[in-house]
Amino acid sequence: MNIQRPRGTNDILPEETGxxxxxxxxxxxxxxxxxxxxxxxxxxxxxxxxxxxxxEATDIVEKEMYAFTDRSGRSLALRPEGTxxxxxxxxxxxxxxxxxxxxxxxxxxxxxxxKPQAGRYRQFAQFGVEAIGSIDPFLDVEMIMLPIELYRxxxxxxxxxxxxxxxxxxxxxxxxxxxxxxLGANVDQFCPNCRRRIERNPLRVLDCKEEKCRALxxxxxxxxxxxxxxxxxxxxxxxxxxxxxxxxxxxxPQLVRGLDYYTKTVFExxxxxxxxxxxxxxxxxxxxxxxEVGGKPLPAVGYAxxxxxxxxxLDQQAGRYYEEPRPDAYVAHFGGxxxxxxxxxxTDLRRRGLWVEMDYLGRSLKAQMKSAxxxxxxxxxxxxxxxxxxxxxxxxHMATGDEQDVKLDQIAAYLTxxxxxxGA
RNA sequence: GUGGGUAUAGCUCAGCAGGUUAGAGCGCCAGGUUGUGGCCCUGGAGGUCGCCGGUUCGAUCCCGGCUACUCACCCCA
Numbered sequence: 236m237n238i239q240r241p242r243g244t245n246d247i248l249p250e251e252t253g254x255x256x257x258x259x260x261x262x263x264x265x266x267x268x269x270x271x272x273x274x275x276x277x278x279x280x281x282x283x284x285x286x287x288x289x290x291e292a293t294d295i296v297e298k299e300m301y302a303f304t305d306r307s308g309r310s311l312a313l314r315p316e317g318t319x320x321x322x323x324x325x326x327x328x329x330x331x332x333x334x335x336x337x338x339x340x341x342x343x344x345x346x347x348x349x350k351p352q353a354g355r356y357r358q359f360a361q362f363g364v365e366a367i368g369s370i371d372p373f374l375d376v377e378m379i380m381l382p383i384e385l386y387r388x389x390x391x392x393x394x395x396x397x398x399x400x401x402x403x404x405x406x407x408x409x410x411x412x413x414x415x416x417x418l419g420a421n422v423d424q425f426c427p428n429c430r431r432r433i434e435r436n437p438l439r440v441l442d443c444k445e446e447k448c449r450a451l452x453x454x455x456x457x458x459x460x461x462x463x464x465x466x467x468x469x470x471x472x473x474x475x476x477x478x479x480x481x482x483x484x485x486x487x488p489q490l491v492r493g494l495d496y497y498t499k500t501v502f503e504x505x506x507x508x509x510x511x512x513x514x515x516x517x518x519x520x521x522x523x524x525x526x527e528v529g530g531k532p533l534p535a536v537g538y539a540x541x542x543x544x545x546x547x548x549l550d551q552q553a554g555r556y557y558e559e560p561r562p563d564a565y566v567a568h569f570g571g572x573x574x575x576x577x578x579x580x581x582t583d584l585r586r587r588g589l590w591v592e593m594d595y596l597g598r599s600l601k602a603q604m605k606s607a608x609x610x611x612x613x614x615x616x617x618x619x620x621x622x623x624x625x626x627x628x629x630x631x632h633m634a635t636g637d638e639q640d641v642k643l644d645q646i647a648a649y650l651t652x653x654x655x656x657x658g659a
Numbered sequence: 660g661u662g663g664g665u666a667u668a669g670c671u672c673a674g675c676a677g678g679u680u681a682g683a684g685c686g687c688c689a690g691g692u693u694g695u696g697g698c699c700c701u702g703g704a705g706g707u708c709g710c711c712g713g714u715u716c717g718a719u720c721c722c723g724g725c726u727a728c729u730c731a732c733c734c735c736a
Contacts, residue, residue: 239727294734298660316736345736350660352730361736493735503736514736541736569694600694608696619694633696 243357254546257557261388262342262362269381271340271364276320278344282310287527288319290495299347313346317363318537325367326530335368354512354544363539367525370534372472375500375520378538380482382504382516390556391548394515396483398502399490400470402462410461417455457488466499473500496521506548515548516540563589563650565607566616567600573618580646587647608633613657614650
């Protein structure tokens with residue numbers, strides 16, 4: 236019986252890891268500049284944390300959690316998103332005692348029990364950022380800028396930023412009422428899904444993709460018309476900063492998020508060419524979550540980027556977006572004493588910081604040269620008996636075919652100079 | 660959870676209106692040069708034709724079920 240990887244998971248093979256490392260490097264560099272520090276939290280938490288944090292009635296909690304009971308009967312769950320765990324750690328370790336806001340980022344696997352499709356997997360990687368302890372609208376804007384800068388740094392184009400404010404619990408009471416009044420009038424004209432939503436979470440109706448519902452929703456009151464003074468003012472400032480900084484965005488008063496903890500600013504970044512799963516980043520403010528998880532009432536903002544989707548979008552936009560490093564040299568030998576010498580040379584060169592390959596299968600020189608070519612080695616170092624007698628090696632520059640005799644003790648210097656000259 | 664598509668070599672895919680030895684290109688290995696890659700030529704290795712069952716003298720091919728992959732819906736990064 237042959238065992239395959241679990242549904243919705245992916246093996247990232249050596250030829251793929253280069254681009255992951257490329258994106259990860261961009262992320263770490265960006266976070267350094269913006270002053271966000273890495274935090275690593277467990278991939279599983281008490282189920283309760285997600286239920287309370289993300290919201291009981293959300294799809295994520297209702298039907299997508301990898302929840303299980305451990306041997307002692309505790310209910311645990313693989314994290315479906317990153318924010319809840321980070322906030323839990325923030326509260327648990329009293330990070331509120333530090334100077335605020337605390338700015339954190341994370342990078343790692345998340346798990347949701349969903350049916351896989353393009354850009355959606357059961358284990359997927361997210362990069363996310365959280366700033367806890369400030370209500371400054373500029374932080375909201377920072378949260379929108381960070382992913383934009385990240386995409387730019389990676390070479391991504393053609394993404395769209397949508398922004399909205401969904402207010403605070405205070406203004407939502409009024410809005411909910413107005414919305415229900417409006418929807419109630421023609422409740423039976425909505426799709427079955429939305430009829431259910433109207434009862435449980437009317438905001439979600441705005442998000443429905445059914446044409447019938449969209450038409451009905453068109454005339455619905457907008458949340459942005461019901462914001463309380465504080466929320467309206469906050470949103471206004473967010474927009475002003477965005478304009479001031481020349482950030483391209485569109486207002487989408489119907490943008491809602493699938494997690495219950497969001498308040499005020501929410502945003503989503505999409506790549507239209509990606510297909511059904513076109514959101515590559517999303518986030519917003521969550522002013523109530525820290526308290527919900529047991530900490531002091533502290534405001535916070537965050538966002539998350541799906542790395543598989545970002546990579547998908549990058550792959551789509553033709554052209555190589557990252558440089559694959561190549562070996563400096565391939566040391567070819569003929570077995571016997573020449574192999575003994577080759578082993579020595581290889582070890583010495585590696586100790587001097589060069590990336591060096593050699594033959595481990597006792598193959599012909601021709602086959603070794605072929606390998607050198609395949610591996611993209613800059614040079615081939617050939618060591619045969621006649622060379623050994625003269626205390627030299629032949630160094631062949633693979634791109635040009637030029638060959639040069641180099642003294643045994645000069646090889647490292649020669650190769651290093653060659654690398655400087657022809658670039659890494 | 661719902662609906663559609665697909666499943667043949669490591670990869671991309673042909674194929675057979677059901678007939679006995681299942682093919683190509685690429686990749687891999689070797690030879691064409693007792694010690695030299697890329698181009699070319701020759702040869703080789705590599706397949707339970709996804710799994711189980713049915714129809715049939717006979718199934719990789721037709722039918723059913725299962726599984727996986729895939730796309731879309733729901734939802735989401």
